[in-house]
Structures are given as C-alpha cells and as structure tokens.
Amino acid sequence: MTPALLEVADLSVQIGRVHAVTNATFAVGEGEFFGVVGESGSGKSMTARAIIGLLPAGAVMSGSIRLAGEELTAATRRRLRELRGGSIGFVFQDALAALDPVYTIGKQLAEIQRTHGSVGAAAARRRSLDLLGEVGISDPARCLDSYPHQLSGGMRQRAVIATALISDPRLIIADEPTTALDVTIQRQVLELLQQIVEQRKTAVMLITHDLGVVAETCDRVAVFYGGVIVEEALTVALFAEPRHPYTRALLDSLPKLGQQRTFRAIPGAPIRVVGRLTSCPFAPRCAHATASCASALPAETDLGDRRFRCCESPQVGE
Numbered sequence: 001m002t003p004a005l006l007e008v009a010d011l012s013v014q015i016g017r018v019h020a021v022t023n024a025t026f027a028v029g030e031g032e033f034f035g036v037v038g039e040s041g042s043g044k045s046m047t048a049r050a051i052i053g054l055l056p057a058g059a060v061m062s063g064s065i066r067l068a069g070e071e072l073t074a075a076t077r078r079r080l081r082e083l084r085g086g087s088i089g090f091v092f093q094d095a096l097a098a099l100d101p102v103y104t105i106g107k108q109l110a111e112i113q114r115t116h117g118s119v120g121a122a123a124a125r126r127r128s129l130d131l132l133g134e135v136g137i138s139d140p141a142r143c144l145d146s147y148p149h150q151l152s153g154g155m156r157q158r159a160v161i162a163t164a165l166i167s168d169p170r171l172i173i174a175d176e177p178t179t180a181l182d183v184t185i186q187r188q189v190l191e192l193l194q195q196i197v198e199q200r201k202t203a204v205m206l207i208t209h210d211l212g213v214v215a216e217t218c219d220r221v222a223v224f225y226g227g228v229i230v231e232e233a234l235t236v237a238l239f240a241e242p243r244h245p246y247t248r249a250l251l252d253s254l255p256k257l258g259q260q261r262t263f264r265a266i267p268g269a270p271i272r273v274v275g276r277l278t279s280c281p282f283a284p285r286c287a288h289a290t291a292s293c294a295s296a297l298p299a300e301t302d303l304g305d306r307r308f309r310c311c312e313s314p315q316v317g318e
C-alpha cells in the first residue's frame with residue numbers, strides 16, 4: 001500500500017440500540033482505489049458518514065479516524081465543514097439530489113468555487129469549463145448553461161464529480177455512485193473515477209454492494225457484514241482466495257462466464273445488529289459455523305496482505 005492517507009482504527013458507531021459499525025479498522029493509501037463492499041445495512045454508509053462527521057443525530061461513535069495524520073474525531077464542527085468539500089470530496093448515488101434543481105450547473109460550480117475563496121466570474125467559468133472537460137462532458141459550455149433536469153443521469157453524475165474536484169481533494173468518498181445508472185453508463189463513471197485516481201493521485205473510497213464493480217476498479221477491498229469488516233485484502237487476492245465464508249458466499253453468488261446462469265443465493269436474511277455483538281454476525285447464515293462462532297466476535301487474523309475475522313477459516317498452508 002502507498003503511505004496511508006486515511007487511517008480508521010477500531011471505529012464503532014451505535015444509533016440507539018443498533019450497532020451499525022463494530023471495531024472497523026482499515027486504511028486507504030494515497031492515490032489508492034479502495035472498495036467497501038457489503039449488502040444493505042452492513043454499515044458501509046455509517047462508516048463513510050463517521051469519516052465526514054455527518055452521523056445521524058444521537059449516534060455515538062468511538063475509535064480513531066485520521067486523515068493525513070489529523071485526528072478527525074477530535075475536530076471541531078467548523079474544521080469538519082472545511083474538510084468536507086476541501087480535502088474530502090464526496091459523490092452520492094443520487095446525483096439529482098446532490099444538485100440544486102433551480103440553478104444551472106455553471107452557477108453551482110461557480111458558487112462552490114466562491115466558497116473556496118474569492119474568484120472572479122471569468123476565472124470561475126474557465127475553471128468550470130476545464131473541470132467539465134476533465135470529467136468527460138463533450139460540450140462543457142452547453143452543460144454549464146443547463147439545469148440538472150436537462151442532463152442525462154450519466155452527465156449529472158459527471159457534473160457532481162466535477163463539483164467534488166473543485167477543491168482538489170485528496171480523498172473522494174463515492175457512495176454507490178453508479179447504482180442508479182444503466183450498465184454502460186455505470187462503466188463510464190467507474191472509468192472516470194479510475195482516471196481521477198491515476199491522473200490526480202486522488203484516493204477513492206468506493207462504497208458498493210456489487211463485488212463485480214469492485215473487481216473492475218478497486219486495488220483493495222474491505223468486506224462488511226453486520227457492521228464488521230469480515231475480510232480485507234488486495235482485490236486480486238480476495239477473488240483468488242477468499243478466506244471468510246461470507247466473502248466466499250458473495251463470490252459464489254456472482255454470475256460466472258461460461259457457466260449456466262444459476263445464482264447461488266446466500267441462505268437466510270441479512271442481520272441488523274441490535275445490542276453489542278457477542279458472536280460472529282454471519283454465524284446464523286454460515287455453513288461452517290461452530291459453537292465458538294456463537295460465543296464471541298472472532299478475533300482478527302492478520303496475515304499482512306490480508307485480514308479476516310473467522311475462527312473456522314483454515315490457516316494458510318493447511
């Protein structure tokens with residue numbers, strides 16, 4: 001991994017009795033494309049919201065979140081505001097909601113530039129045109145004068161990515177940025193994020209429920225289940241040799257080239273963790289679970305290039 005830009009250690013988030021995230025530890029390197037994958041309710045968004053300081057009212061958080069060495073859990077609200085849209089850019093699933101429907105794209109890009117420091121109208125327009133060109137909008141001048149509803153879904157998401165780039169962020173958190181798009185456009189937006197990582201050396205933390213998306217884009221990936229990171233590894237290693245039964249089940253549920261399209265669904269229902277975790281969250285759905293899985297949250301096995309929480313996974317070499 002490149003030197004760590006974002007370091008999350010032992011992060012837990014509790015909302016009322018729901019333990020949304022439990023002891024999550026991971027790091028994202030400078031210029032790394034890092035994936036966070038898991039099914040609905042597994043704690044991906046709460047992790048992202050903890051990083052940008054936007055947890056729901058009443059949420060209780062513990063642990064450490066460091067960005068370029070700065071402890072964010074100790075940051076003031078003003079400092080967190082500075083970081084959001086400063087060193088940290090974000091892109092969410094719903095581009096239409098991220099843009100103001102009553103202003104043109106040009107006005108919105110100019111306004112964001114103004115909040116980052118005084119900039120004249122002509123300079124703001126030039127920068128906006130450059131950014132829209134960079135994100136692959138073929139007619140930036142026309143886009144600048146358009147309202148969000150006049151753009152296609154893919155163009156809107158590109159415009160949102162342009163707004164995230166205004167502050168030259170070191171990290172972009174993209175939460176399901178392509179879920180609302182059709183497959184061809186989805187691929188183009190993912191390629192754009194890859195291009196940003198390669199050319200700007202910006203780190204991207206991509207949150208998705210789709211392992212196929214991870215396979216196409218991410219250098220490394222953390223797999224969440226029930227608010228716990230059950231496995232983290234280089235993407236190629238994770239796909240070649242998944243160590244956690246949940247990761248294996250997720251991979252088995254992907255369609256394979258050349259095989260009959262029979263999807264192997266994971267039996268049982270996703271868990272909502274109410275109360276402190278005292279067992280492996282996946283144990284109720286795991287074909288390999290034993291009594292020890294039900295008696296404590298498995299400790300983390302750290303093999304250097306990968307980490308996983310499973311007491312039944314065979315050790316390397318066995």
Ligand SMILES: Nc1ncnc2c1ncn2[C@@H]1O[C@H](COP(=O)(O)OP(=O)(O)OP(=O)(O)O)[C@@H](O)[C@H]1O
Pocket residue numbers: 015018019020021038039040041042043044045046047056209271272273
């Ligand atoms: N505002 C809230 N109040 C109480 N519980 C919440 C709230 N938001 C989320 N949760 C719970 O926190 C847990 C983690 O949710 P989170 O949104 O992080 O999951 P996710 O993996 O991002 O899922 P999705 O892909 O559906 O967004 C879930 O059990 C969810 O029900």
